Amino acid sequence: MTTSQTEGLLGMIAVIGILGLLILPAVIGIAHDRMIDRQISRSQRKEAKGENETRRPSRTRRRHGVAHPV
Template sequence: MTTAQTEALTGMAVVLGILVLLVLPSLIGIVRDRRIDRQLRQAQEPRETGRDQKSSSRSTVPSTATWYADGRRSKKLVSS
């Protein structure tokens, strides 16, 4: 291998190294965005439990916090 070939090989390696350094952050960002998009899609899909989803036969009772908030809302409406 001659000196000119060695210099050409070294120059090519340096250029490829710089190219990798410039492209690598964008590739990492693309991979990260795709992962986040996949996680968001999975979070939006309804969960499959293997059985039919039927409403329960017992009635639901609001929590104490809900009753308290409803009482405060009605007092605000009356006073204004």
């Protein structure tokens, strides 16, 4: 290989590397969004079937100005 071919190859590798660094966060974000979408749809399916095990108990409302027993 001549010097100009080596420089061209190194330049091409550098450009591909920079492109990969720019695209990597977007790909990670897309994968994360898909994972969250799957979790949401799975939760909605369980809720529709009535299998939601992690239901929170309803909270009692406090009235201001009322004495609470100790």
